Amino acid sequence: MKKVTIGDLIARKNREKIVMITAYDALFARLFDDYADMILVGDSLNMSFGGKNETIGLSVDEMIYHAKAVQMGAKRAFLVVDMPFGAIYSKKVALKNCIEIYKKTGCDAVKIEGGSEIKGIVKALSQNGVGVMGHIGLKPQLSRKEGGFKVAGRDEESAKKILDDALELELAGARLLLLEGIPSELGKKITNSVKIPTIGIGAGSDTDGQVLVWSDAFGFYDEFKPKFVKRYMDGANLIREAMKNYADEVRNIKFPSSQYEYTK
Incomplete structure (x- = not known):
């Protein structure tokens, strides 16, 4: 089957919904590949499979290991790899780590958490040929700082900040946006305000696509179920x-x- 490209995803904006799911190994990537347009090698593996209560703690090498395994199973889906906590703390470090992941895993884009404060990093990556998926709204890598996983953008000021973040990241060169844990009205407003595809997780039905962590969606991780998760088995x-x-x-x-x- 034809490999899904960034051009395919952009062409589907406002036309056909995009399906995205996580995977961490070749076995499940192969099972998902026929049905998913995008596969995310997410740092959620630190919780789902590492038994931790947060996504913080993974290294670049660990993400490379899992992404290389997923790449062996995913021949069709557009492959995105999470940049772990601390991997983009400066432009120089971000370029080094993102380019290493891009080269070693064969991924189509890297995903980085942050808003306008990382627009310089997004621009530098884009100028160096690295596809970037921005991640705004609820940012799991800040859970320790924020005191947990909290819905973002519920008041006017924070909603405006998240919308501004989306516009800034698009202007900096991000090709995709992940919107997490925000009111559905804000998800719709952002989706209608940017030209790049938006993928929601707890952001309502009006985003250009949806993503779920596979162990949540299929009922393998049953210690906690976020409100936005539907269990399909x-x-x-x-x-x-x-x-x-x-x-x-x-x-x-x-x-x-x-x-x-x-x-x-």
Whole structure:
């Protein structure tokens, strides 16, 4: 199948919704690739699979490892890689780390959290040939500073700041925007104000596309469910039941039966 490009995504703005989901390995990337337009190697893996309570803590090398695995499974979807906390604290460091990820993973864009304060970094990356997806609204990498994961843009002043951030990032060269944890009215206003595609997660239905963390969407991470998450299957309990059946059969010498054994 034809590889999804940034041109394809931009052409779909205001026409056809864009489907995005996270993945962290080749196995699930391959399963998602036929249906997802975009795959995000998100720093959410620190929570979903690392057992942590925040996204902070991942290194550039860890993101490269997971992104290279995803790239092996995702042949069609547009591939975006999260820049981990601390990886873009200066223009020089951001260029080094983003270019390294871009070269080693074969990704189509990097995603960076921040508003107008990082527009210089976005411009430098764009000028050096790196595709950038901005991330505004609720910024998980600031959860420790903000005292948790809080919906952003609920008052007039903060909503205006987020809209201004969107316009500044687009002007700086961002090709995509991720809008997280904002009122749906603001998601719609931003989407109508920029020419680049917006992908929402807890930002309403009027964005150009949607993204969910796969372990949330399919019920594998059941310790906490954000309001914006719809579960499309009860993955955790399906796995528990299957594991129980496997363990029972091993302990009761029902597996392996002759059907699963080699003969001379």
